[in-house]
Amino acid sequence: MKNKLLILMFACFGLAMIQPAYAEEVTHEQIEEVMKKGFKAKLHNDLAANKEVLAKYAKWLAAYKPPKGDAESWKKKTGEIAAAIKLNDQARLKKAVNCKACHNAHK
Numbered sequence: 001m002k003n004k005l006l007i008l009m010f011a012c013f014g015l016a017m018i019q020p021a022y023a024e025e026v027t028h029e030q031i032e033e034v035m036k037k038g039f040k041a042k043l044h045n046d047l048a049a050n051k052e053v054l055a056k057y058a059k060w061l062a063a064y065k066p067p068k069g070d071a072e073s074w075k076k077k078t079g080e081i082a083a084a085i086k087l088n089d090q091a092r093l094k095k096a097v098n099c100k101a102c103h104n105a106h107k
């Protein structure tokens with residue numbers, strides 16, 4: 001009996017610890033950072049030098065819910081950016097970071 005209670009306690013504690021990871025939401029401020037410090041500063045034009053920060057930004061983008069446009073299109077666009085970074089494909093990344101196409105659809 002005592003053991004069961006202990007297990008239950010640990011289970012609840014574990015859930016409480018895990019939950020914030022799922023509940024984590026990407027904020028507008030984070031996207032502002034991506035756009036200004038990332039895309040506007042043209043970090044994506046030098047993938048080799050900025051891979052780490054670009055990968056972080058791509059993760060934020062993918063998890064963000066844009067103010068406009070459908071989720072499928074957002075997933076495709078942000079997925080293409082993430083894929084190019086992962087594959088170290090500079091040309092593909094340049095094409096994927098299409099400011100106007102994405103803003104027209106999602107901003």
Ligand code: HEC
Pocket residue numbers: 028031032035036039040061066067077078096097098099100102103106107
């Ligand atoms: C994958 C889609 C996507 C791409 C590619 C993209 N943007 Fe954006 N951008 C957005 C979205 C969505 C917003 C609006 C975010 C919001 O308001 O929550 C935005 C907002 C912005 C903002 C305003 C930020 C603010 O709130 O102050 C700037 C500046 C900007 N983008 C610059 C750029 C530039 C420059 C490029 C290309 C080099 C670019 N973006 C490429 C999706 C994109």
